[in-house]
Amino acid sequence: MKTSIATVSISGNLPEKLAAIAAAGFDGIEIFEQDFIAHDGNPRDVGDLIRAMGLQITLFQPFRDFEGLPAPLRAKAFDRAERKFDLMQELGTDLVLVCSSCHPAALGGIDRAADDFAALGERAAKRGLRVGYEALAWGRHVNDHRDAWEIVRRADHANVGLILDSFHTLARKIDPDTIRRIPGDKIFFVQLADAPQIDMDLLYWSRHFRNMPGEGDLAVTDFMRAVVATGYAGPVSLEIFNDQFRGGSPKTIAQDGHRALIALMDDVKRQEPVARLDLPVMPSRASVAGVAFVEFATKGDDATTLETLLATMGFARAGQHIAKKLTLWTQGDIRIVVNRETTGYASNAYTMHGTTVCDIGLDVDDAAAALARATALGAQPFAQPIGPGEIDIPAIRGLSGSVLHFLDQTSGLNDVWSVEFKGAVTPPQNAGLLRIDHLAQTMSYDAMLSWSLFYTTLFDMQKSPMVDVVDPDGLVRSQALETADGAFRITLNGAETHRTMAGHFLADSFGASVQHIAFASDDIFATADAMAQRGFQPLAMSDNYYADLTARFDLAPEFLAQLKRGNILYDEDAQGVFLQFYSQPYAGGMFFEIVQRRNTYTGYGAANAPFRIAAQKRLMRPKGMPKS
Numbered sequence: 001m002k003t004s005i006a007t008v009s010i011s012g013n014l015p016e017k018l019a020a021i022a023a024a025g026f027d028g029i030e031i032f033e034q035d036f037i038a039h040d041g042n043p044r045d046v047g048d049l050i051r052a053m054g055l056q057i058t059l060f061q062p063f064r065d066f067e068g069l070p071a072p073l074r075a076k077a078f079d080r081a082e083r084k085f086d087l088m089q090e091l092g093t094d095l096v097l098v099c100s101s102c103h104p105a106a107l108g109g110i111d112r113a114a115d116d117f118a119a120l121g122e123r124a125a126k127r128g129l130r131v132g133y134e135a136l137a138w139g140r141h142v143n144d145h146r147d148a149w150e151i152v153r154r155a156d157h158a159n160v161g162l163i164l165d166s167f168h169t170l171a172r173k174i175d176p177d178t179i180r181r182i183p184g185d186k187i188f189f190v191q192l193a194d195a196p197q198i199d200m201d202l203l204y205w206s207r208h209f210r211n212m213p214g215e216g217d218l219a220v221t222d223f224m225r226a227v228v229a230t231g232y233a234g235p236v237s238l239e240i241f242n243d244q245f246r247g248g249s250p251k252t253i254a255q256d257g258h259r260a261l262i263a264l265m266d267d268v269k270r271q272e273p274v275a276r277l278d279l280p281v282m283p284s285r286a287s288v289a290g291v292a293f294v295e296f297a298t299k300g301d302d303a304t305t306l307e308t309l310l311a312t313m314g315f316a317r318a319g320q321h322i323a324k325k326l327t328l329w330t331q332g333d334i335r336i337v338v339n340r341e342t343t344g345y346a347s348n349a350y351t352m353h354g355t356t357v358c359d360i361g362l363d364v365d366d367a368a369a370a371l372a373r374a375t376a377l378g379a380q381p382f383a384q385p386i387g388p389g390e391i392d393i394p395a396i397r398g399l400s401g402s403v404l405h406f407l408d409q410t411s412g413l414n415d416v417w418s419v420e421f422k423g424a425v426t427p428p429q430n431a432g433l434l435r436i437d438h439l440a441q442t443m444s445y446d447a448m449l450s451w452s453l454f455y456t457t458l459f460d461m462q463k464s465p466m467v468d469v470v471d472p473d474g475l476v477r478s479q480a481l482e483t484a485d486g487a488f489r490i491t492l493n494g495a496e497t498h499r500t501m502a503g504h505f506l507a508d509s510f511g512a513s514v515q516h517i518a519f520a521s522d523d524i525f526a527t528a529d530a531m532a533q534r535g536f537q538p539l540a541m542s543d544n545y546y547a548d549l550t551a552r553f554d555l556a557p558e559f560l561a562q563l564k565r566g567n568i569l570y571d572e573d574a575q576g577v578f579l580q581f582y583s584q585p586y587a588g589g590m591f592f593e594i595v596q597r598r599n600t601y602t603g604y605g606a607a608n609a610p611f612r613i614a615a616q617k618r619l620m621r622p623k624g625m626p627k628s
């Protein structure tokens with residue numbers, strides 16, 4: 001399978017776009033006319049440059065407002081086509097994308113359009129070129145691939161074929177299975193784009209909000225399954241018009257695109273039995289059974305602050321690493337590693353970010369397979385020198401320089417705790433924390449799609465709808481990713497300004513990372529009491545918050561008093577009840593959360609987040625000070 005991407009999908013000037021596309025591993029590009037015109041260089045040189053980078057020009061696009069015009073506009077459209085054929089020959093590509101006409105004078109009529117395409121096919125054939133016809137979702141007369149196919153069918157010319165674009169089909173809610181009735185050899189090209197489900201004008205939605213397959217809500221897998229079922233064997237090309245991507249890093253967007261495309265086609269290959277796709281072989285998504293450990297890079301007084309906080313939460317010092325300055329703290333199934341090394345990766349992470357989560361260990365079904373899939377999808381393997389008696393645990397770089405380790409039950413990797421850590425130092429302190437409920441990672445809003453793509457292509461996780469969280473100083477977008485059984489949950493929080501709590505953390509810690517860890521308890525009141533006895537200071541919630549709870553929910557007065565006493569927040573959904581409280585912020589805005597899910601509450605207390613943030617900001621911003 002040849003992978004391709006339209007130059008319009010990537011930011012930068014033409015050479016910058018090409019370099020990023022080639023480096024990400026694509027086989028070809030659709031050259032967008034505007035990107036060529038904006039470039040100062042002749043078409044032969046551009047074609048040579050593209051080929052020198054190992055890329056093929058899969059097509060030239062778009063050619064607009066061609067079919068169904070009355071004279072004299074019709075003749076002019078053919079002249080225009082001849083000029084673009086000249087250009088294509090100089091560039092070195094044989095296929096042009098003609099998108100359905102939006103011209104106010106276009107007459108419509110399937111046979112008129114078919115005649116125009118038959119004539120254009122004749123002219124193209126003389127030069128060994130081919131013409132592909134794409135229905136734009138907002139085309140004047142043709143806005144449905146089924147009508148475009150009827151035109152191509154009636155044009156009945158070997159050099160005229162159909163171009164499919166998932167956006168146009170799926171945005172109009174056209175059943176992608178209608179593609180299964182089109183002969184594969186008459187499909188000349190396939191473009192792929194996803195998009196978030198937003199109700200808006202189709203043209204505006206298409207030109208500004210498309211995203212990589214898997215990043216949005218459209219049924220792109222069903223679309224591609226239908227395409228491969230026809231026997232289509234040509235390039236699969238990303239065509240992503242997106243405002244954020246236009247301003248983003250060419251390298252990251254191109255890498256994300258390649259990852260998204262390969263992961264999607266791998267899904268298609270697994271789901272569509274007849275698919276004969278030549279793709280890198282990789283294991284399926286890793287299933288994650290939970291967080292094996294979270295490692296903090298820290299030093300000196302910062303390390304003491306963190307460990308004191310852990311002790312007040314009931315964690316016990318459970319061992320010291322045989323060779324490195326690592327302390328293991330445990331409670332229930334939770335493992336926290338405090339890393340005080342003065343050289344190596346964690347030490348650098350501390351220098352760069354201050355106290356920070358530098359490493360996350362995941363319990364997967366097969367650690368070697370998880371590593372293999374991640375690397376097949378472009379993730380970088382991570383390795384540090386292994387000392388005597390240490391276990392080599394598979395790892396990759398996550399985003400923003402972080403590290404993810406993969407542990408499993410079958411290859412002895414989980415022995416690392418007994419093999420590498422010795423001597424319980426403090427007696428058990430248990431306050432009833434059982435496991436990690438979720439990890440909350442903070443990043444810039446622009447980086448959220450990259451992160452969700454990373455997690456959902458590597459691991460068997462679903463994303464839930466994005467929610468808006470109101471901070472007194474701006475909006476933060478929050479999106480949860482979780483396994484079907486809830487054993488592994490991550491929330492991504494995207495900051496748009498540095499003035500929000502999340503944005504401040506992002507600026508202060510120089511990069512995206514874990515801002516809070518939520519621990520689960522089965523009895524949050526007992527846990528709160530046990531932690532209070534150890535000197536834990538919860539984040540204080542306002543009286544106004546509890547007055548509102550009384551109004552919103554039907555809570556017994558004693559229960560409400562109990563919540564208020566413990567500074568515990570309350571939420572409920574159709575499935576159950578959620579109880580949560582927070583630590584005070586430490587180390588530039590990190591914090592811990594304690595939660596209890598009663599029955600099967602599925603959310604994260606989003607309704608409470610604005611009040612939690614306001615309370616944190618009261619602590620971080622001295623009283624009476626205006627905001628800076």
Ligand SMILES: O=C(O)c1ccc(O)c(O)c1
Pocket residue numbers: 061062097099134136165191206207239
């Ligand atoms: O937005 C457009 O005009 C446009 C142009 C070419 C395409 O292939 C497309 O899908 C959309």
Ligand SMILES: [Mg+2]
Pocket residue numbers: 134165191239
């Ligand atoms: Mg298109």
